[in-house]
Amino acid sequence: MASQALLIKDIHLEAKIFSRRLLLGVILVFGLSLLLTARLAWLQILDFDHYSDLALQNRVKISPLAPSRGLIYDRNGVLLAENIPSYNLEITPEEISDMPSLLKRLQQLLSLEESDLNRFRKQVARSPAFESIPLLTNLSDQQLALFEVSRHNYPGVEVLATLQRHYPEKELFAHLLGYVGRINEAELEKIDPINYRGTTHIGKLGIEQQYESLLHGQSGLQSREVNSHGRPIRVLDEERPTEGDSIVLTLDRDLQQVAYDALGDESGAIVAMDPRTGEVLAMVSRPSYDPNLFVHGISTKDYSALTSNVETPLINRAIRGQYPPGSTIKPLTALAGLENNTIDPATKYFARPFYQIKGQERKYRDWKRTGHGWVNVVDALAVSSDVYFYDMAHRLGIDKMAEMYDQFGMGSITGIDLPGEKTGILPSREWKKKRQNIAWYPGETLIVGIGQGYMLTTPLQLANFTSCIAMRGGCREPHLLKTQLSKEAGKQDLTTEGWQIELKNERNWDHIIEGMINVMHAPNGTARRSAADAEYKIAGKTGTAQVFSLEEDERYNADELARDLHDHALFVAFAPAENPQIAVSVIVEHGGGGSSTAAPVARQVLDAWLVKEDTKPDG
């Protein structure tokens, strides 16, 4: 009954309501039409003289002037990103009567690619017809000559000289600088349309993206008088664009080169920083790519070659590569043990070949088949005893370890001035609960204590915590911008941000630093070969990170494994140990052992920096 009642409608009431509303609609339509008519009468009748004058004078065309982009230097004034002249072929669509045939003729003359034409057509479709649009950028000398000879056949087509971005160091700084590329639709939504009117390129990655606002500058305007056909006659007024600010980075080109070469053809990353200031001196990620490819829009072939490469050259491993830290984390584990009085620096512990949690069958093996025998914390660091740290970690518990790692920045971004930094993973009870909704197992504490298991870090985080140790808790935020060379404000140096890690017992710094020195200089130190004949004292720590987990009784045998299952080789160090000037982290993907592969690489970087500093002291 109820549903039927709904269908019986009062048709007369509905018609009445509708008629009343329709009447209101008619009144609205008339009112608004009157408003429009009045507005046009005002413009066309009352203001006729005014606009008539304006129309006669309307011989002025306004066009934007793009600012030239700021340059990028290394700390010694070596140019890393510059602007070089290039010639573009531009077309003003509204001056062309038959675009398809024009494009066909130009395609024959200059052997254009179909992709250029498609990009051009797309841009024509979304731009006002009076704006000139580049058909071809970066003309070759031959193309330039061919066009100039027959340019009278192509009214409405112009050759314009512009500045284009160029990266003279090519692959060396690709991940750091990033590159500029054509502004895409997504970026178009975010930029200031007024300031970017004449700008075609925008910083896409790295420093170019990070400091886009400094580097871009302020766009200008030019008004030109035109004749009755719209051709410019003379410039009436010009508001010059303000150049973008140039910037000086903390990087050292030569050190970067040494680090880049030291990695050889291996995939991996190196970060070197000055622990006193947080200045990043070198940051290498291999394999790399040539950023100049991207400036003009990379060809499909080149791009798919880069993206299909299994070694992922486009990724900046130094800030986006996440690796288990392996034994390089042991100094922090030791510090947690010392601070919580879980271990005593003097007490020796007998490190057997394996460790067992009471009441459990599973054997947690040491990397050394025979075990290390009697070791204290300093020895345990030097020989990298796993069993010593299993025991300590088990007694210490995950919460206190995680607290210490957290103080050194694990699991959070360092805040470096590069876009896209990853956080890594700092495993803890809460983290595991949130991620997998499973309780924490005691065995997991053990393997986190030696930097395996869930824990992941970026090479930058490794260099960062090594710097913190070097400065005995005086951490500095890693950064790349050293100086901003502003036209208006002059030279502006950047102040460094930092924080202090306070220990309950300051002496604990000595113990872990002594352990790290012994890694390099004690007769049983894991990286003693890499410190041989060093003119300065190094404090370091080797690490070997498993790519997959071994069964309890399996032994790792590189010869039997595919290359991409080989262990990652890691190494962190600072030097000189008593007066630290540089901290380094090295990771060689699938490089095998940290002491055999990663430490020698770091040694080359340390030598390049410290020996150079002896001869010409840095300001």
Added chain:
Amino acid sequence: MVELSGERRSRLSLRLDPILLLGILLLGVLGTVVLYSASGQELDVVYKQAVRIAVGLFVMTLIAQTPVHWFRETAWWLYLIALIMLVLVLVFGDIGKGAQRWLVVGPIRFQPSELMKLAMPMAIAAWFATRQLPPNTVESLIALVLVLVPMFLIVRQPDLGTALLVGSSGAIVIFFAGIGWRLLLVLLSAVAAGVPVLWHFMHDYQRRRVMTFLNPENDPLGAGYHIIQSKIALGSGGMEGKGWLNGSQSSLQFIPERTTDFVFSVYAEEFGFIGVAVLVLLYLSVVLRGFYLAYTAQDTFARLLGASLGMIFFVYFFVNVGMVSGLLPVVGVPLPLVSYGGTSMVTLMAAFGMLMAIGNEKRLMPK
């Protein structure tokens, strides 16, 4: 042979409303005349526009033969399809970075928001048709949600102008359905109160865009340039205009988008205030004829749909002319039936086809 009665004979002929058809044809012809001048005397443009009008008229004729209850029965399906396609556009737009308003299936390029322009008033009218008018608060609010969801999707494309037009095509139906004045007042106040809140949550660049939108003089090379040039063209046309093909503003190419969004500026420069008055009267007669067809329609669905189609046609006209004359912000709405362009022409003609179909149904009930 049996003599066909008068009524039977008219059933065999194409059932097109002669007055509406005349208005549409006059506007279309006027449009091609202006386009010839606006395009710099390119016959190609005129030819293409004529083809579009012809295709549009064909679509209109087809739809005009359809019984009105078909519209009501397909309304929800059309609405649902348009909604799904709007979501697809957003998803694929995110991947492709290109123009997000278009859906490309093989050789066919299609703007789902155009379909929504028709589906929206149909669906809202269908919603009210099964209910006793005037609608209560809950029914009005449900209708409002039906209007806001596609609007939100179109805003995300982002295409604020189209979103507002699609939204108003639904809102107009709600108004004609007799939404209570008190509720209307509350909703309007809510919108007014929501503006500062929205502003608070916007990014800097979004605020800058809104500012440029409201005050184009901020951007002397973009929107501001368009408006300044357009006003000069309008004003210098004077009472009688500069004559066909003689508009200096348009031939010197100062008016941007002069075949599409700013075609009215070219018309007003060349035909003056007298021409403008004629054009306004033409549009008015089309709108009022549409209203009349809705008024004489036989049921609530047909009345609501017809009136809203007439009204939205007027809104397009008003927004476009308001925009080029500097009364309203520049939102990129073409002048209906006159501006150069494909999809919108077919949409418009389909709407007129529906209006004519409504006019064809005989009144069954006395007033």
